[in-house]
Amino acid sequence: MNADTVLSLLPARPRLLALGEPTHGEDVLLDVRNDLFRQLVEQAGYRTIVLEIDCLRAQLVDDYVTSGAGSLDAVMAQGFSHEWGAYPPNRSLVSWMRSYNEDRPAPEQVRFAGFDGPLEITAASSPRQALTALHGYLADRVDPGLLPCTLETLEDLLGADDLWTNPAAMRDPAQSVGQTASADRLRRLADNLVALLEIQTPLLIADGWSRAWLNARTAVGLLRYHFWMADSSPSRLPWLLGIRAAMMAANLLALAERSPTLVYAHNSHLQRDRSSMRMGGMPLEWWSAGATVSSRLGDDYAFLPTAVGTLRTHNVETPPPNTIEGFLYAQPGDRFIADPRRLAAETLTPRVSPWFGYAPLDPAHLPRFDGIVFIRDAPPS
Template sequence: MATDIEDIEGIEGIGDTARPVHAAALMRLLPLRPRLLALGEPTHGEETLLHLRNELFRRLVEEHGYRTIAIESDCMRGLSVDDHVTSGTGTLDEAVEHGISHGWGAFPANRELVRWMRQFNHGRPASDRLRFAGFDGPLEITAAASPREALRALHDHLSPRVETDLLPCTAETLDRLLGADDRWTEPAAMLDPSRSVGRSADAGRLRLIADDLAALLDAQAPHLIASTSREEWDRARLYARTATGLLRYHDAMADTSPARLTRLVSVRDQMMADNLLALAARGPVLVHAHNAHLQRAKSSMTMGGRPLGWWSAGALAGVRLGADYAFVATALGTLRHHGVDAPPPDTLEGLLYRLPGPHRLVDPRRLAAALGDTPPAIRTSPWFGYAPFDPAHLADSDGLVFVRDVPGDGR
């Protein structure tokens, strides 16, 4: 029999942990301040969830020393947003339009986040400024970017600073091997591996060159950091991670085996994880992305009629960071403008829907213990863009944010 909400509230400790979503309450759920605090969302593009993220980040900055936010957006494009919030480079309009991918720069809450970060940084020393990062690869649902930008940026960083004989090739050779960018960004390659350039002879040569350039960057680190800065070297390492990751992704696009789609989603999350680990090395970070990219449990989805399973960026980073990684999932009650009405009472969302207040923070492990061996049913969604929370993942989460109703006019 499913557990009623009255039973949950009556169990010692559960009612006490169903609090409004505040940074202080969240931190009390954690054994320490994690270097990567991951806030998941079950759907993209809802202003209610983005505003909640913004408010949580403000409090984490003001009360707990966080100085970086990373979102599920192109890591290369995100550099221009970081330049804007740290140094005032460009305008706010330019930063959100060109620096946030997937069209998400158009969301008012993302614009407000960048505006507030720039305002916070004004007049502060560089060591105390807020930083912005995209941690996704330069990938869209239908295509992957050409590796040109990342490879050329990495080569351009190295070529004036190391002996010419140490470089694996010239810039001209890079351009010749890359060819036209549109052969890399061919949309048809997502469904037809024969249209991908990822396993051509040129691509194979570029993978070796990218690996050699990345190794040279690490081997020359003392000299490169002394001649520029740690900041410039870190940025060049981002170029290296992106170049090698993109070339792996293009190789997977050309794969004709049944594992092709699993390889694609796995490579993407590996790129995300590598970026998150690099960000965590410089200080505590709030990460915001889909629950499926951040959860500790193995992620799954159906694509092209085939079930896929892979380890998320959060799972990969979490095994490296241990207690320095924390995952806070978000679940929601209604998303009526997408046909998601009040949740069935026998689901986890249905139980939480009867809690008071617009949004609550719950201790998921205590909730899992309270539910015992009879967890609620898994909710099903009538809309593909919303993924309900799996109650089996409660014990793998460090916090659970429940948003009761997400209005459709939030933008």
């Protein structure tokens, strides 16, 4: 993998370079990511890597790599969601970032971030952490008379966290607290806290501004998400998928403003095309974070999905020759970057995976790829 080859496919260095993966949990994919990020840092001035993990928890990792706060064991256990802190290449990434930053001034340091909301497939987090952190930030810095409420008011309205995180609410809207009178008032108070953050920009912008906005975006996004969890109309699932993607996109746009950034996530979150899936027997479509960010950034966004030839531990064998993966499998080399324009003249069909956890590339999306990272055979992790 060579960063120069990646950048040679693009009209200019993008502020947000998106590297996708077709499946989660394969060490070889994470090793390729780590190698590319190191080269982008050392050769092309990239300063941030952002992963598909909880944006609030990831702050612990950023504190560690920039200042050494905490310990490596602690941040791997607490700073990663979805149990991704257990993957050795993720530990190697964090270790390398801390070592790189050790003797460098803050403007030259590399940074770590997550761009997903505090969301799981089965439940969504309470908005408490983000909402109270936003309130505390403002309470410490602005005229107390401008605050729309006290911290005690927020705590009373929030109630117990397990009311918000009840997994039964994902399947039964009646179990959700997202449309209660308390939740409705919390949404109005959150809106006013965000407005106050905007109003006080000249006072606040030099002091913890980015993290305050991360908390603001997360609090509002979670309250919206819980509102639609409580909805029983056919629009419920499209709204939930759309809100999550919008939260991701807002976080990516904020990071791209800060420094050139590599984002790593599933191909489906980063693609420019409309995403689709079936859930509960219902076909669903929504715009991914990548589609939204690309529409905003233009050439400052680039997307390279990763394709894999075989995943034999999951019975994904040699790909048919008339698929994207099959065409690339027939080329020399175990790992390389392909120009998608080379495939434009080929007659290709979608590959069908025997394993639900692996998503092959769709030939219809080829015109909206900036490059393809290909790994011939993925060994057991």
